[in-house]
Amino acid sequence: MEEEFAVTNPTQLVEAASDFAHHPGAQSDASAKEFLDRFPLPVIINALQTKQDVLGLENALVACLERIFRTKYGASLIPQYMSFVVVGLGADSQKVRCLACKTVSCLLENSDDTFVSAARLVIKYDVYPLLLKCLIDGDEQVANASMDAIRSLAGYAEGMDVIFPANISEATHLRNLAAGCSSVGRVRVLALIVKLFSISSSVASVVYNSNLLDLLEAEVRNADDTLVTLTVLELFYELAEVQHSAEFLSKTTLLQLLMSLISNASIESILRARAMMILGRLMSKENSFLFIPESSVRTVISAIDERLGLLESQDVDECECALEALGQIGMTIQGANLLLLGIPPAARLVVDAAFDRHGRGKQLMFIGWKTQAALHALGNIAGEARPESNRLLNVDAEESLQALIYGTASRSPKLTPSGLFLSVLQQESEIRIAGYRLMMGLVARQWCLMAICSRQEIISVVTDTLTETTKIGMEARHNCCQAIQKALLSSPKLASDPALAGIVAKLDEAVRRGPYLARKHPEAQPAIMTAERF
Template sequence: MEEEYSVDPAQLLEAASDFAHRPGSLSDTSAQEFLARFPLPAVISALQTSADYPGLENAVVPCLERIFKTKYGASLIPHFMPFVLVGLGADSQNVKRLACVTVSCLLSENTDRRISIQLIRQYGVYPLLLSCLVDGDEQVAAASADAIKILASYPEAMGIVFPSSTNEATHLENLARKCSPLGRVRLLALIVRLFSISSSVASEISKSNLLNLLEAEVRNTEDTLVILSVLELLAELAEAQHSAEFVSRTSLFQILCSIISSEAAETILRSRAMVIAGRLLSKGDAFEFIDGSSITSVLSAIERKFEFLQSQDSDECECALEALGQIGSSFQGATLLLSTSPPAARHVVDAAFDRQHHGKQLAALHALGNIAGETRVENNVVLSNTAEENLKRLIYEKASNTSKLTPSGLLLSILQQDSEIRMAGYRLITGLVARPWCLMDLISRSEIISILVDTYTETKKIGMESRHRCCEAIYRAFVSSSKLSSDPTFADIAVKLQEAIRKGPYLATKQSEVQPVVMTADRF
């Protein structure tokens, strides 16, 4: 058998190196042609003895990885599971990573996932993946986490990843108690990645009390770096649409509130805690699951922090405004910010039109754009009567206390600033024009319309798109108002907006034609 599958290591080294670095994606035919020349058992055998041939492992590992990522290569994996097991326990980190990638290919490329999961069970692959995650180098740990995430995404494999008994060696809580600090951080990161897969996987994580590991990591240490690492994981967890439901069942929200309120906490910790809390409250169902007292507490803590910092242009001040903007992005959140007494949104409005601090003004404009509804679907832009009255009052009061006098004056001053501020201004206008009082004031200001319909105002893609969406929002609000659309006074504005929308968001280049130049002749 060994003679049948023996290969010349020098030839394999050259061919594998060429195959690994071949440009573009590889076809099944390419993989078949390579393996016809170098049978897979021979390649695996050579890999196991690669220490005798310098450079062979570095060529064969990426070669096999590319082969297994093809449909044809993946179809061979079930026949070579013993090789996968040896690879997962190998001394070489390169080979370990290859084995983890091979498991991912088995799960994602194989057409019958039931067979793949059965093989994972039969050969005891999952404990070895966890070992790679905890003890491998950074690349091995990442490849192992990828494989485990694919495995956890299959309902049939839920029992493998989330065993019912905490006494199981593979139970993540049990494993976290025994591993090194680095291994524990990797396990926490894995839990967060699995949490984002789906609500059903998040439910399993919640049932297994795995989110409590994040709590415990913060509670049992005063190490700023450790707490910051956990907060970064919480920030990732908060991105999941279903995060509020499951976080509400833990003390994580209360921990965030404590960090925000703590004068002893490092500035960076308070900043991250504010943004994460805002992110959690930006979810549509947050106000359904997180109790009102917790929401009030975190909002009060953010307000107090902003009031203390409002004369500064600091990162912490900007984070407080970002958090308020995140909260205000949802209908319930915006209503809350505009309905408290006094309205918490007053801080955002004041900072949005304060030109003394650029960073703070930029953060506030984006936050006010969220509150005004730029990120919400059309039927959720306009809020309750009380909230709308307060929004109108706050903006008019701010305008009356400046030389701009009117909301349109404030908005014009925003559009006359640098591109970052202008883009935030487009977002704000996009949300505000759903209100008749703002629409009327804005279209009465020809300078604003001239800036908005000018396709040469912006030179960057994101700015062009924001300006175009702003024109669309104004025109949409304009035509939905029978009073304004039937008024001949504004007919030319409608035409300008239509033309700007028709041209699209990107720079409309003018036709350059050769022009004759006429000049007087030089005379001596």
């Protein structure tokens, strides 16, 4: 019998399981069924539980079962082996516990609910408390796998009732769970809250109404442990990326809390930097301004602007984060307008940093990173990241943007905006790439388009396929070339100007040739010459 053969020949089982686990590509239902016909699940489970002394047995069987349960056929067998899943969740082996958590995810994600809801099955076997124990006590892989399983459980109405019990005194209530954990366990519970929040606006509403966001804020206020505080700030950074985050975070005291960190000179620089990045990301979406009052945005901009003005050359990371945060706020029309219309406009520091190549005694590396970050930020403000129809700002903001760039040019040896742009394109690749992005945004303005077209050297750089050697550089240069060409063609007066005919033709040809090292004559050219006679 094959089953008996598998039991008495564990080495062959390990070899077959290893081959199945490491087979390239996804395994099909047919291949999973074929394997289980040779080695039935009870045989594999028995070998895993008895821990036979065979080299590599646990690793091979765990990896094999994980791939089996990922198939529809394998997932359909899980309800018959829920007792094994329960035992696996409490196993001493971290690998087995991780497998059990992933098995729960496979059950929840692949169930067709033909006979019984997968969530009801999980509830029937009291799996949720075991998942929480894996979250708190397991190693990092087990904790992540349990988090994924709980996230899948939240996709069911029955699962939501278990994760967010009506009785707040339940031991499994996340607030109570966090209160009784070590600092590591508490951070994991907070990470689970963030993962649940990101599922949908409706789940985020339950998280908010359960006052679970307060737990994250409390950890930031208690800044005794810099590492824990930084970890929680990273969780807030993830929260801020969620599309519906502003709707709920704007109702908390998070904005005030983060601004107090920015203005606190006694804390670690990295904490201030992350606080700025969170605020920037939170306000980088157009819908954020539906929930965050303009007055609050102005206050945030002022706090970051003030901090940026105080930074010196030793604060490379914080300076870069401040510039990036302002750039993220500038990704939206409303944010860009506010950056340009303050008194003084916060965008002035971004413009100054974007074209500061003199350093005035500062460290050269600091200048390079600062310039690169500022160019990207200014590119966002100019609209490179916005749809083409939304690149232009209101009249006053456009006047401010033009005045800032002309003013910076007049105070530099370059004297003109075209001189500034050309100087950027003459720097190292990373700065050139940021410069391409900036010009892509600015070229929607007639004054900038004319400035670019007034310098043949600029056109030569953006049309030369040999300028860049990296894929990202080639694509950025070509995108810039396309943006200039499109801006010219959208202006009939400029497109028909005889003085610009050569530039138009050069841009057309460069766009047709594409971004990747295309040449006019890539084929070999024969050389014909008369023979020399002696």
